[in-house]
Amino acid sequence: MLKQHLPILLVIVPLITAPLIVLLRRPLLSWMAAMLASVVTLIIAIPLLQQAVDQGVISYAIGTWPAPLGIEYRVDAANAFVALIVALMAVFVMPYCRTGIAAEVRSEEHYLFYAMMMLCLAGLLGILLTGDAFNLFVFLEISSLATYVLIAMGRDRRALVASYQYLLMGTIGATLYVIGIGLLYLQTGTLNLADLAQRLPVMGDVRATLAALAFITVGISLKIALFPLHLWLPNAYAYSPSAVSAFLAATATKVSIYVLMRYFFTIFGETVVFDARYTGTLLLALSLAAMFIPAVVAIFQKDVKRLLAYSSVSQIGYITLGISLSSVGGLTAAVAHLFNHALTKGGMFLILGGVVLRYGGASLERMAGLGRTMPIAAFAFVLGGLSLIGIPGTAGFISKWYLVTAAMEEGQWWLAGAVMLSSLLAVIYVWRFVEVAYFREPPEGSPSRGEAPLSMLLPGLAMIAACLWFGLDATWSGSMARAAAEALAGAWK
Amino acid sequence: MNLASHYTYFVTILLLMVGLFIVIARSNLIKKLVGLGLFQTAVYLLYIAPGKLIGGVAPIIGEGFDVYSNPLPHVLILTAIVVGVATLALGLALVVRIKEAYGSIEEEEILERDAADELNATDRA
Amino acid sequence: MSGSMALAGILATPLVGLILVSLSGRSPNLREGVTLTTALVLFAQVLALYGDVAAGARPELLLLPMLPEVSLQLTAEPLGMLFGLIASGLWIISSIYSIGYMRGNKEGNQTRFFVCFAGAIFAAQGIAFAGNMLTLFLFYEAMTLITYPLVTHHGTDHAKKSARIYLGVLMGTSIVFLLTGMLATWVLAGTLDFRQGGILAGQVGATGTAVLMALYMFGIGKAALMPFHRWLPAAMVAPTPVSALLHAVAVVKAGVFSIVKVIVYVFGAENLMNLGSADWVPLIAGYTIVAASIVALRADNLKRRLAYSTVSQLSYVTLAATLLAPISIIGAAMHIAAHAVGKITLFFAAGSIYTAAHKTEVSQLDGIGRKMPWTMVAFAIGALSMIGLPPAAGFISKWYILSAAMSTEHWIAVGVLVASTLLNAGYFLPIVWRAFFREPAPEAHHDDGHGGHGHDDHHGDHGEAPWPMVLAQTVTASLTVLLFIYHEPVLRLARAVAGGE
Structure with missing residues (x-):
């Protein structure tokens, strides 16, 4: 009975919790509510994924209004898997917030913080599950508005500016997306994604379809922070509270990538997007630029949070590279990296948050001697860094394996070299941290600071541990990525 | 297929461009939001105009009502307006906070102050 | 199971x-x-x-x-x-x-x-x-x-x-x-x-x-x-x-x-x-062997000389493996073992010299064999193995490699092996000779004296390194000789590697 309502429950639970938290107001209570909601979301997401893998597509009619008229939720292996990632990240980040946020946000604003986290979570899950193009826009804005607020809660006043800039860019992106689906609606008379997927191929190669494709691609790419539309991202990640950086880095861009994949492969179809046009080449070129230019920029960052942010832009390039190959192998690589990078980057931001709490800032200078003052955090951070590089035994290696083999199978041998060279850049920026943390003396007069509180350290360590585990045993994540890729390419039948 | 029958599209595109230009070219944070609002409003037009049929009415099943305008775009745009208002409100709230923190709402001045901060920070270090 | x-x-x-x-x-x-x-x-x-x-x-x-x-x-x-x-x-x-x-x-x-x-x-x-x-x-x-x-x-x-x-x-x-x-x-x-x-x-x-x-x-x-x-x-x-x-x-x-x-x-x-x-690999390997040997010849720092000797010896293995004859594969496997025991002896000796006498340069080693006989004898055995002379393990592996080069008529490889043997002798034997047959240079002694009197005494009177070090290098030196006399177990494995070919 309950089982068939899982898709909607996944979105409703955090959505209801948000106003509930506003009513509760007390910091501890609101934290408990948010924590509970996140755990429940995860508990829902797991059987939902199982169901989606077993049954194929699950269609859920909201309010029992049937599909073309009512809003439909459509779940398959692809979005259920990404939803699981999002829910998992929420569960990792929430315990961390209890102490992490206390240091960064005024206590009378705590309940607002948790309410926004819940709205953001609900929005992200909504984007994933919905089968309606306009509903997707609404959830996109719910999550984005919540995100702007969360970023603005950062301690530094630059957080406000970062949030404002993201608001401009994000709104432009979302509006471009609305224009795109508006054009599709004018042509086909439907906003249901599955209907669109059926009707668009019949329309053939119409200019309006192409215009819609262009608008949607650019709009979503803004949210993805695909190079060169990434300018909002470094500041947003750098100045927001650590828990927010971790959550956003692990989820927000990933969800947008899912949307892009869904539109490219399920709705427009490979023929329209890739075969007759240069979309693939263009995306490939941008991905390559993303893999190299932001990685070089990351090398020169003085602030570790910004360094990670630029590294994220660079890692997104790997994912879009997988998409640009337009093969099941490439999609598998993209989805696998979505998962692996979420674990890695989320874990690194959480660990870094603990360091920021103790050191009062994230500038590389302050991290001198970190290997001695906070040995566990420093070591875990380095392990995360190894995963960014793609050392075997870490999750990052699995992504690289899929990505490079997919490129080779497509006959793009030279891409292998490009991927490898860009991971060398990752070696450099990770090693900048290593040398500062391990070979510099802690600055004089600094008392021995010790590790961050357990509630902050453990979630980060758990994520890094997961990142190692899924590097050594990727049978589950690998087969899930494969199932997701097949679902994406399978046109939602 | 002539220009006159598509004039709503041209108006839409014009408004879009004007809005985007303001967002990019103005340094004042409030003016940028105005441009953003214009940019969003233009999209409303894109949706609603084609939904309207000349002589069409609201879809009421009954005698005398034969030609209907499409109600769905209106519903969609109502939602979009809500979203737009929320965005604008949040944007303005941010501008207020920025004004409190920086004492200015001119983007260039704010960036200058940040740069000065950074310089001080490196001097101290 | x-x-x-x-x-x-x-x-x-x-x-x-x-x-x-x-x-x-x-x-x-x-x-x-x-x-x-x-x-x-x-x-x-x-x-x-x-x-x-x-x-x-x-x-x-x-x-x-x-x-x-x-x-x-x-x-x-x-x-x-x-x-x-x-x-x-x-x-x-x-x-x-x-x-x-x-x-x-x-x-x-x-x-x-x-x-x-x-x-x-x-x-x-x-x-x-x-x-x-x-x-x-x-x-x-x-x-x-x-x-x-x-x-x-x-x-x-x-x-x-x-x-x-x-x-x-x-x-x-x-x-x-x-x-x-x-x-x-x-x-x-x-x-x-x-x-x-x-x-x-x-x-x-x-x-x-x-x-x-x-x-x-x-x-x-x-x-x-x-x-x-x-x-x-x-x-x-x-x-x-x-x-x-x-x-x-x-x-x-x-x-x-x-x-x-x-x-x-x-x-x-x-x-x-x-x-x-x-076919191109033996050429690169050969070049590496000769070039590294020449660098080693000119290096005064003992560890640097050993390092370049390693670079050259490693390429022996690569060279042997890429000659692709079964016998050369045996040689490659043998050389892994032979070089291991030989080179570790050399490094142990270098470390002993550093620990006991605080000397790092070849030119400082005049007469050191009299103060540290165990160390320098071990060093000499290691050096013989590197050159490929009996009674050291290096002779066996080099023999296999050389005969493989001959039998495949790879004359460049043969030339490289001969040249490198001469070069190896050229940079190892002088060290041994210095250690045993040269008087300790008073100059070097004087240089050391700058460090202060305490150090001077220490250096002047230094004997052997601590016993664990001497023990270790003696064992490896003995292994180097032992592997020359009795290499059946290693050979058996090496043959099995090449056997399936």
């Missing part, structure tokens, strides 16, 4: 040792006790496996299902057995030596040192018994990372810079070339298992094979084929036991071992012979 249990034990032992060592950091005696016990237990386990493997058994162990397509697994085969024996056996001796060295020089961070040492041996065993290329690559990278703290042991700017070269070259080559090569192999052959006769045989044309060959040969940076040899002299900044570990036991051996393994089990020697795709 018992074989796979043994493999699990071999991999687990250094790991357990590593944990115990890090926990017992407070009490150095306990810590060293743990190190030695672990080393002995490990060696016993590897030795216990020898009988089965030499008899033809190939025990396997599934470690982890890493990917849906390929898993991490261990397989014991003769070549791996050989490397496993060398690494675990010499770990015992270098542990003894390290204890003397670290205490004698009052080095800091000793616990970290022993932890990383155990970690490196763990990685070495993983490489030795890797059942497929993926497993080998995993442990290969693990070894690079775990030896990084060893190279930077002193934490000085110089150490940091050298470690950058170390890491940059090893990591860079392995990611850019080796990983690409491995993934290409996977895509082309559909498997990464090590198979007698090679998995690429019949799958790829001559040009493709040549490209893959280049990816592997340069990708295995630990084999120090020029121009990717710079990390080896750079790593000389580390304490001497580390150099011994890097240059004799674990790192470089892992490199040449991987090269032989790849040639035999991934490409297949016969396949390469037919395609002719590896």
Whole structure:
């Protein structure tokens, strides 16, 4: 009975919790509510994924209004898997917030913080599950508005500016997306994604379809922070509270990538997007630029949070590279990296948050001697860094394996070299941290600071541990990525 | 297929461009939001105009009502307006906070102050 | 079943040792006790496996299902057995030596040192018994990372810079070339298992094979084929036991071992012979041998000279392996063992000289053989092995390599071998000669005197190094001689490697 309502429950639970938290107001209570909601979301997401893998597509009619008229939720292996990632990240980040946020946000604003986290979570899950193009826009804005607020809660006043800039860019992106689906609606008379997927191929190669494709691609790419539309991202990640950086880095861009994949492969179809046009080449070129230019920029960052942010832009390039190959192998690589990078980057931001709490800032200078003052955090951070590089035994290696083999199978041998060279850049920026943390003396007069509180350290360590585990045993994540890729390419039948 | 029958599209595109230009070219944070609002409003037009049929009415099943305008775009745009208002409100709230923190709402001045901060920070270090 | 249990034990032992060592950091005696016990237990386990493997058994162990397509697994085969024996056996001796060295020089961070040492041996065993290329690559990278703290042991700017070269070259080559090569192999052959006769045989044309060959040969940076040899002299900044570990036991051996393994089990020697795709490798290897020897000839710093000697000796193995005759494969396997015991002796001696006399340059060594006879005799034996003269193990392996070069009529290789023998003699024999037949130069003595009177006395009267060090180098020197007289066990394994061809 309950089982068939899982898709909607996944979105409703955090959505209801948000106003509930506003009513509760007390910091501890609101934290408990948010924590509970996140755990429940995860508990829902797991059987939902199982169901989606077993049954194929699950269609859920909201309010029992049937599909073309009512809003439909459509779940398959692809979005259920990404939803699981999002829910998992929420569960990792929430315990961390209890102490992490206390240091960064005024206590009378705590309940607002948790309410926004819940709205953001609900929005992200909504984007994933919905089968309606306009509903997707609404959830996109719910999550984005919540995100702007969360970023603005950062301690530094630059957080406000970062949030404002993201608001401009994000709104432009979302509006471009609305224009795109508006054009599709004018042509086909439907906003249901599955209907669109059926009707668009019949329309053939119409200019309006192409215009819609262009608008949607650019709009979503803004949210993805695909190079060169990434300018909002470094500041947003750098100045927001650590828990927010971790959550956003692990989820927000990933969800947008899912949307892009869904539109490219399920709705427009490979023929329209890739075969007759240069979309693939263009995306490939941008991905390559993303893999190299932001990685070089990351090398020169003085602030570790910004360094990670630029590294994220660079890692997104790997994912879009997988998409640009337009093969099941490439999609598998993209989805696998979505998962692996979420674990890695989320874990690194959480660990870094603990360091920021103790050191009062994230500038590389302050991290001198970190290997001695906070040995566990420093070591875990380095392990995360190894995963960014793609050392075997870490999750990052699995992504690289899929990505490079997919490129080779497509006959793009030279891409292998490009991927490898860009991971060398990752070696450099990770090693900048290593040398500062391990070979510099802690600055004089600094008392021995010790590790961050357990509630902050453990979630980060758990994520890094997961990142190692899924590097050594990727049978589950690998087969899930494969199932997701097949679902994406399978046109939602 | 002539220009006159598509004039709503041209108006839409014009408004879009004007809005985007303001967002990019103005340094004042409030003016940028105005441009953003214009940019969003233009999209409303894109949706609603084609939904309207000349002589069409609201879809009421009954005698005398034969030609209907499409109600769905209106519903969609109502939602979009809500979203737009929320965005604008949040944007303005941010501008207020920025004004409190920086004492200015001119983007260039704010960036200058940040740069000065950074310089001080490196001097101290 | 018992074989796979043994493999699990071999991999687990250094790991357990590593944990115990890090926990017992407070009490150095306990810590060293743990190190030695672990080393002995490990060696016993590897030795216990020898009988089965030499008899033809190939025990396997599934470690982890890493990917849906390929898993991490261990397989014991003769070549791996050989490397496993060398690494675990010499770990015992270098542990003894390290204890003397670290205490004698009052080095800091000793616990970290022993932890990383155990970690490196763990990685070495993983490489030795890797059942497929993926497993080998995993442990290969693990070894690079775990030896990084060893190279930077002193934490000085110089150490940091050298470690950058170390890491940059090893990591860079392995990611850019080796990983690409491995993934290409996977895509082309559909498997990464090590198979007698090679998995690429019949799958790829001559040009493709040549490209893959280049990816592997340069990708295995630990084999120090020029121009990717710079990390080896750079790593000389580390304490001497580390150099011994890097240059004799674990790192470089892992490199040449991987090269032989790849040639035999991934490409297949016969396949390469037919395609002719590896013909260029002996030329590069030959160049490396001669060029490195010439650099060594001009180096005054003892450790630097030894480092370049290593670069040159490693290319012997690469050269031998790429001559592709069964007898040359035997030579390559033999040379891995022979060079291991010989070079570790040389490094031990260099470390003893540094510990007892604080001398690092060849020109300071006049007459030192009278004060440190044990050390210099061990050094002389090691040097003979490097040159390839009896009664040292190097003679045997060089004999095999030379006869392989003759029988394949590879005259360039023959020329290289002859030239390098002369060069080796040219840079090792003067050291021995200086040590025993030259009077200690009063000048050098005077120079030392600048350090202050206390030091002066110490240097003037120095005798042998601490006994654990002397013991260790005596054992390895004896092994070098023993391997010359009785090399049947090694030869048996080496034959089994080449046998399937």
